Amino acid sequence: MEAQTYRFAWCGIAIESIYSPLKWGAIAHLEIRSFEPPRAPLPITETGYRSHFHPPGTIETHGGDVVAQVTAWLDQEARTLRWQQYLAASRQGDLFA
Template identity: 55%
Template sequence: MEQQSHTYRLTWHGITIRVVHTPRRWSAIENLEIRSIAPAGAPLPITATGYRSHFIPIGTVDVHGGDVVAQLDEEATKPDWRAHIEASRQGELF
């Protein structure tokens, strides 16, 4: 039985993000859909396109909290994201 999805909005570093959590999909998996909506398609540390559908074992969000902001903050410390931020500040000629 598929459980009803819950939709949340949050703001992270000036980006509005919509998170849709489906606790049980296809009676087999839990799903988090994360999408940047303002600005639309803005890159996030977990996705260059501003969209990510993340499948996890059922109950993972209940056990670990599903804190999307903490995940974004953690990923934002990695070299790839820091390089993206630096390039965004400087602008790119080519």
């Protein structure tokens, strides 16, 4: 099955997600990267890029909407203390960075 590419925005960050339902005939693969701003941190990755392997059919079992599932993942992780601390620090700035 061919890889599917999706582009969408989350909290003002442009994101590209590439979903391969069956990679190497054995596993599903999801790539997520922020591209505007380039390499912007996301709640699921500090570098703006995440590669995620999972059992084939996982996304399809949950409705098949890649954008909705990636968005839900980002929303869930955005509620963590780690991400909330990152947001507070980025708004305040760091004199020692």
